[in-house]
Amino acid sequence: MQTVKMVVTGPFSAGKTQFIGSVSEIDVVSTERKISQGTERAIKESTTVAMDFGRITVDEDLVLYLFGTPGQKRFDFMWEILSEGMLGFIVMVDSTRPETFREARSILETFRAYAPTPYVVAANKQDMPDAWPVEDMRHALRLDSKVKLLPCVATDRNSVKTVLLELLYSILAEMESGG
Amino acid sequence: MALRGNLRDFTVTQLLNLINLASKTGTLIVDGPSETAHASFRDGKLAYARIGNEDNSLASILHRANKLSAGQYQIIRQRGGQMNDKELGLLLINAGYVTQEDIILSLHQYFTGIIQKLFTWVEGFFRFENEMLPPDDRINVRMDLENLIIEGSRHLREWEQLQDEIPSLDMALKFADRPGANLRNVNLSVEEWRVVSYINPKNTIRQIANATKMTDLEIRRIVYGLIQAGLVEIVRPEGTTLPPARMFPTEDREEQKSLVNRLITRIRSL
Ligand SMILES: Nc1nc2c(ncn2[C@@H]2O[C@H](COP(=O)(O)OP(=O)(O)OP(=O)(O)O)[C@@H](O)[C@H]2O)c(=O)[nH]1
Ligand SMILES: [Mg+2]
Numbered sequence: 001m002q003t004v005k006m007v008v009t010g011p012f013s014a015g016k017t018q019f020i021g022s023v024s025e026i027d028v029v030s031t032e033r034k035i036s037q038g039t040e041r042a043i044k045e046s047t048t049v050a051m052d053f054g055r056i057t058v059d060e061d062l063v064l065y066l067f068g069t070p071g072q073k074r075f076d077f078m079w080e081i082l083s084e085g086m087l088g089f090i091v092m093v094d095s096t097r098p099e100t101f102r103e104a105r106s107i108l109e110t111f112r113a114y115a116p117t118p119y120v121v122a123a124n125k126q127d128m129p130d131a132w133p134v135e136d137m138r139h140a141l142r143l144d145s146k147v148k149l150l151p152c153v154a155t156d157r158n159s160v161k162t163v164l165l166e167l168l169y170s171i172l173a174e175m176e177s178g179g
Numbered sequence: 180m181a182l183r184g185n186l187r188d189f190t191v192t193q194l195l196n197l198i199n200l201a202s203k204t205g206t207l208i209v210d211g212p213s214e215t216a217h218a219s220f221r222d223g224k225l226a227y228a229r230i231g232n233e234d235n236s237l238a239s240i241l242h243r244a245n246k247l248s249a250g251q252y253q254i255i256r257q258r259g260g261q262m263n264d265k266e267l268g269l270l271l272i273n274a275g276y277v278t279q280e281d282i283i284l285s286l287h288q289y290f291t292g293i294i295q296k297l298f299t300w301v302e303g304f305f306r307f308e309n310e311m312l313p314p315d316d317r318i319n320v321r322m323d324l325e326n327l328i329i330e331g332s333r334h335l336r337e338w339e340q341l342q343d344e345i346p347s348l349d350m351a352l353k354f355a356d357r358p359g360a361n362l363r364n365v366n367l368s369v370e371e372w373r374v375v376s377y378i379n380p381k382n383t384i385r386q387i388a389n390a391t392k393m394t395d396l397e398i399r400r401i402v403y404g405l406i407q408a409g410l411v412e413i414v415r416p417e418g419t420t421l422p423p424a425r426m427f428p429t430e431d432r433e434e435q436k437s438l439v440n441r442l443i444t445r446i447r448s449l
Contacts, residue, residue: 002428004438023449058445062438085425087439099188106343109413113347116415117426136182139200140193144412161449168443175436 005065006167007083008052009107010092011100012071013043015124015154017052019092020066022160024054047071051082079107080114088118088167092154093141095123095131101140108141118170122152122163182307191297192331194305196407199223199324206311211303216293219313225322227313228293235289237264237282237318244285246277263316286320291327298331325365325408332404341399344406348385348395351416352378352402355409365408374401380417 008016021027035041052068067082083089089111093104104121111119121143123134132140138149148166153159186209194207202223209216214231229235242252255267262270271277313319367375370393377387388398405411427435 002438004427004442023446056445056449058441062441064442064445087426098184101189102193102340102343106346109350110346112413112415113350130183132182136197136201139197140189142196142406157449161446164446165443168439168446172436172439172443175432175439 001063002061003063003065004087005067005085006164007067007069007086007089007111008092009069009079009089009111010071010122010124011094011103011107012040012047013097014071014092014094014100014104015152016068016071016092017048019090019122019124019152019154019160019163020052020054020068022154022157023056023164024066025057026055051078079110083111083114086115086117088120088171090163090167091119091121092124092152093121093137095125095134095137096128098132098140101137105141118167118174120148120150120163120167120170122150122154124152124154126151127153127155184305186300186303186305189305190331191294191300191305192328192407194307195294195324195328195331196409198307199328200409203307203309204312205307205309206313207305207307208311209297209300209303209305211297211300216297218290218294218297219311219319221313221319221321223324225290225294225324225327226319227317228290230293230296237267237286240285240289241271241277241282244281244288246281246285247271251276264318265316268318282318283320286318287322290320290322294327295330325410328408329365329367329371329404332400332407341396341403344403345384345399345413348388348398349383349416350413351380351383352387352405352411353380353414354378355412365410370397371401371404374398375405378411380414383416 008019010016034046035044040047048068048070051070052066054066054068056064056066058064067086069079069082091104091108091111094100108119108121121141123131123137125131126134134149134151138145141149143149148170150163150166151159152163191209197203198207198220200223204221204223206217206219209218216228216230218228219226238247238252238255241247242249247255268279268282272279272282370391373391374387374393377390382390384398384402387393388395391398393401402411406413427438429435429438
């Protein structure tokens, strides 16, 4: 059995667990903990503390694992471990919370420094009325026009599929150009 | 239509950067600690600004810039009541009191002052109104934002934020190939020029810091300013060979491609 993996990262509450949950064939093995206090408690009740883990079986010889990173900064020691050997990564950004854009950029730069693998950025929660327009987010996140920034609704499986496919197309394109 | 937030999380420098890169037209409204500021833009250039109840009539701006004497200013205030700024400007130029350049420079100075004041606000709600254009009866200018952005980044002192912006000093820099990114139009300090002179995809940020004898904090601050102004980009240093990443369970290129194609087929079928 061969396995490959992709990493889903991004700031606290961006929708990483939801994203993996929408396509994984197993219930996401999530390490959620209730948030006991503080400002983060006001945003949601539980958070991922070590990682999320999802699986998509491709055929009898091949399995794709999806790893979600914890969003809270104090768990970032997990990031490098999770990123090892990844085929590519997805940076999730909550389009309704500009206060997290800076951190999203920081996470993106950190992952870029780990490995030269392809990545895409998902502008998540585009179904919400106060979501920033994708093109404004491109500038706010300082993404070069070559970087794929995709509108995303993590609760919608088709939307998640599109993001994963775009990442795979980038991986393929990179292999073809790299010879 | 949701360009809104708090300066705590999204600084004025970052907003200017966004407006610049997206060539936005509209008005940025910021509710500061004690007053509200309006800054209007056309195609990503600053056109007009006002703050609180400050008198921003052309006559008053020219007077404060010492282009009109107190006497001239008094006369205009008494007799020029019905005239708008554009009409007054023409009149003053025709009368030989000021030149067109005096007017433009004084307005630039005044608007720059307002933006500089904004840089000192750390708290306050902002929103960007696409529909709101600079007032018609006022003289609009076309100021490039790059200098303001660089200037704003110099205010950034917070170590933590810089660490966030530039997490790894082992990355390199290259000049942005964005059209319009032009170093010649930007007023850089001596320190900034020293950094610029080392920019090359072969040099890591850390190497540049060593070469210019700067601390981590100093180099991060300068690099951050250059990035925000859209002049440089972070890239992986050229010529570094990475530890072989075991991304694929097989070494064979064709097998790897086949594997990615299988993944694509499978995801499509979900
Ligand atoms: N409307 C909407 N809500 C979403 C979307 N994606 C996620 N959410 C919600 O946003 C909240 C956060 O989603 P999570 O998947 O827990 O986010 P996370 O990135 O795993 O969060 P941490 O692990 O705590 O960092 C949850 O309440 C989700 O239901 C989306 O596309 N649209
Ligand atoms: Mg989670």
